[in-house]
Amino acid sequence: MNKKKIPSKHTDEIQLRALKLDLLSINQATLPPDVTLESAIKIIAKKEIGGIAVWRDKLLDCGVTQARSLLQEHDLVVTGLCRAGMFCGEEAGGSKSKSWDQMIDDNFAAIDEAAEINAQVLIIVAGGIRTGEKDLSAARTFVADGLHVILERARDRGVILAIEPLHPVYCANRSVVSTMKQALDLCDVLGSGIGVAVDAYHTWWDPDLHAQIIRAGPERLLAFHICDWLRDTRDPLLDRGMMGDGVIDLQKMRGWMEAAGYSGLCEVEIFSERNWWQRRPQDVVDVCADRFLGDC
Amino acid sequence: MNKKKIPSKHTDEIQLRALKLDLLSINQATLPPDVTLESAIKIIAKKEIGGIAVWRDKLLDCGVTQARSLLQEHDLVVTGLCRAGMFCGEEAGGSKSKSWDQMIDDNFAAIDEAAEINAQVLIIVAGGIRTGEKDLSAARTFVADGLHVILERARDRGVILAIEPLHPVYCANRSVVSTMKQALDLCDVLGSGIGVAVDAYHTWWDPDLHAQIIRAGPERLLAFHICDWLRDTRDPLLDRGMMGDGVIDLQKMRGWMEAAGYSGLCEVEIFSERNWWQRRPQDVVDVCADRFLGDC
Numbered sequence: 256m257n258k259k260k261i262p263s264k265h266t267d268e269i270q271l272r273a274l275k276l277d278l279l280s281i282n283q284a285t286l287p288p289d290v291t292l293e294s295a296i297k298i299i300a301k302k303e304i305g306g307i308a309v310w311r312d313k314l315l316d317c318g319v320t321q322a323r324s325l326l327q328e329h330d331l332v333v334t335g336l337c338r339a340g341m342f343c344g345e346e347a348g349g350s351k352s353k354s355w356d357q358m359i360d361d362n363f364a365a366i367d368e369a370a371e372i373n374a375q376v377l378i379i380v381a382g383g384i385r386t387g388e389k390d391l392s393a394a395r396t397f398v399a400d401g402l403h404v405i406l407e408r409a410r411d412r413g414v415i416l417a418i419e420p421l422h423p424v425y426c427a428n429r430s431v432v433s434t435m436k437q438a439l440d441l442c443d444v445l446g447s448g449i450g451v452a453v454d455a456y457h458t459w460w461d462p463d464l465h466a467q468i469i470r471a472g473p474e475r476l477l478a479f480h481i482c483d484w485l486r487d488t489r490d491p492l493l494d495r496g497m498m499g500d501g502v503i504d505l506q507k508m509r510g511w512m513e514a515a516g517y518s519g520l521c522e523v524e525i526f527s528e529r530n531w532w533q534r535r536p537q538d539v540v541d542v543c544a545d546r547f548l549g550d551c
Numbered sequence: 552m553n554k555k556k557i558p559s560k561h562t563d564e565i566q567l568r569a570l571k572l573d574l575l576s577i578n579q580a581t582l583p584p585d586v587t588l589e590s591a592i593k594i595i596a597k598k599e600i601g602g603i604a605v606w607r608d609k610l611l612d613c614g615v616t617q618a619r620s621l622l623q624e625h626d627l628v629v630t631g632l633c634r635a636g637m638f639c640g641e642e643a644g645g646s647k648s649k650s651w652d653q654m655i656d657d658n659f660a661a662i663d664e665a666a667e668i669n670a671q672v673l674i675i676v677a678g679g680i681r682t683g684e685k686d687l688s689a690a691r692t693f694v695a696d697g698l699h700v701i702l703e704r705a706r707d708r709g710v711i712l713a714i715e716p717l718h719p720v721y722c723a724n725r726s727v728v729s730t731m732k733q734a735l736d737l738c739d740v741l742g743s744g745i746g747v748a749v750d751a752y753h754t755w756w757d758p759d760l761h762a763q764i765i766r767a768g769p770e771r772l773l774a775f776h777i778c779d780w781l782r783d784t785r786d787p788l789l790d791r792g793m794m795g796d797g798v799i800d801l802q803k804m805r806g807w808m809e810a811a812g813y814s815g816l817c818e819v820e821i822f823s824e825r826n827w828w829q830r831r832p833q834d835v836v837d838v839c840a841d842r843f844l845g846d847c
Contacts, residue, residue, distance in 0.1 A: 347783065383782070383798075384782065384798050386782060388798070389798050389799065389800040390800065391755070391756075391798070391800070395758075422719060422720065423718060423719045423720070423756040423757070424718070424719070424720040424787055426755075426756035426780075427756075427780055427781075427782045427783070427784075427797070427798045428782050428783050431756075433756050433757075433758070434758065436758070437758055459687070459722075460687075460719040460722035460723075460727075460729050461719070461729075462691075462729070462730065462732070462733055484722075484723055485723075486679070486680065486682060486723045486724050487643065487723075487724050488723075489786065489788060490785065490786075491720055491787060492785060501723070502679075502680050502684070502685055502687070502723045503685065504685040504686065504687065
């Protein structure tokens with residue numbers, strides 16, 4: 256008897272689980288901050304999870320060439336490189352500000368890195384309002400201008416840009432692009448080679464979300480980030496919840512994404528200083544996999 | 552010579568300042584939490600500020616009849632009574648939940664109190680999602696149903712309801728009505744006797760804000776709350792900024808309101824645990840007045 260042809264129920268379940276885990280990606284920011292990229296790759300690959308999203312600081316610590324070969328060796332899809340953008344020239348906190356040219360150069364470097372590691376997208380976080388200023392509409396114009404400049408370079412390098420609208424709570428210092436509609440309006444002006452990363456945490460509240468996912472369609476839906484919003488959270492920066500622990504109906508949102516033509520991976524991105532970052536990275540990855548199979 | 556007919560420049564400035572302060576209101580939540588309503592009324596009136604917004608817990612501590620006579624005696628406009636709504640039947644924190652009937656009764660009591668103290672509006676905070684649930688669209692339906700019920704009573708008592716869309720950061724546990732557009736869509740269905748309270752803190756980020764203010768017009772623009780969003784705030788609940796200390800262009804927003812026909816007072820509402828609540832209430836009121844005259 257050929258076991259492969261008539262598998263037991265148990266074997267079926269294992270195969271189905273493996274197929275499903277192929278659709279899961281872990282954003283490295285979900286693991287405690289001291290975990291290196293090499294270590295993250297090994298932990299995620301050992302669990303037979305399909306993908307990883309990489310942060311630039313960890314990538315540079317590892318070395319781009321070394322990271323590229325580790326990712327290939329472990330057969331991981333790179334669902335995104337985090338992150339470029341920040342067109343106001345300041346990181347959140349506002350301690351250090353860059354000139355326009357420095358900011359564009361930094362974006363070009365990110366594009367090169369994304370090409371090197373074959374990232375499916377380079378995540379664009381628009382940036383906030385410069386410290387001491389109040390002109391929101393000028394800040395939004397900077398974003399449009401900056402994207403126009405870097406998109407040329409991205410197209411040349413074969414890198415796809417994904418604008419990630421961030422929750423309006425970050426409008427002041429991280430992203431003046433707060434909604435899917437704004438991001439898609441930008442894409443309409445900019446043309447090909449750019450789309451959106453839909454993050455459940457940032458978009459779940461938006462009454463216009465479903466309509467904008469439909470509007471985006473397969474061409475513009477480039478990434479899907481999952482986690483949960485804890486009902487009584489007091490820290491919207493570093494207190495994200497694991498799927499299933501909060502108020503977001505992730506099954507419904509994933510259904511909207513897939514019905515609109517999204518066929519990529521679901522990437523878990525959880526910043527959680529007080530909870531998940533306090534655990535062993537292997538344990539966090541185990542829980543991500545279990546919750547993904549159960550709650551998403 | 553009649554001084555009243557030919558006032559000195561100095562007297563002109565004093566009169567102008569007094570006229571402008573007539574357009575200012577202080578929400579009691581701007582003062583440290585231990586300040587009684589009676590004390591707040593006296594401090595605000597002494598500064599010759601035009602109005603106050605009252606919170607129900609302080610009102611009940613004072614006694615409604617006593618509050619009514621104090622407000623009349625000091626000739627203060629009551630720009631709002633905070634607050635009714637919470638149609639999910641839970642306050643933020645989720646520790647105590649009410650049945651539908653209990654929640655409606657509580658709204659009826661708030662309507663009666665608003666009538667007693669002659670509040671220009673009763674502020675409606677929609678409420679979030681019940682603890683343990685994930686159905687955002689059901690939560691929004693509760694709000695529409697609840698408003699329908701209480702609006703009848705409000706009309707009977709001559710009380711105007713003002714839906715205050717809260718920042719999306721509060722969507723889970725305080726208000727599933729996050730945008731002006733949502734609030735105005737509700738008003739369109741509900742008819743007369745209801746409009747919106749526009750709070751700068753909650754709405755400044757919204758790319759659709761100006762268009763929705765125009766849409767609302769004088770009939771629906773019932774209150775204007777001001778404060779500021781601190782660029783790098785980490786606590787969106789209790790770390791609001793004084794006008795001028797953050798990223799909001801309040802002059803522009805006030806211009807939009809007035810151009811759209813709003814002729815009411817500007818109400819300062821600042822929850823600030825670490826800064827303004829640590830100061831003497833008289834000093835906070837002084838700063839509110841100075842900033843209002845300079846930055847708004």
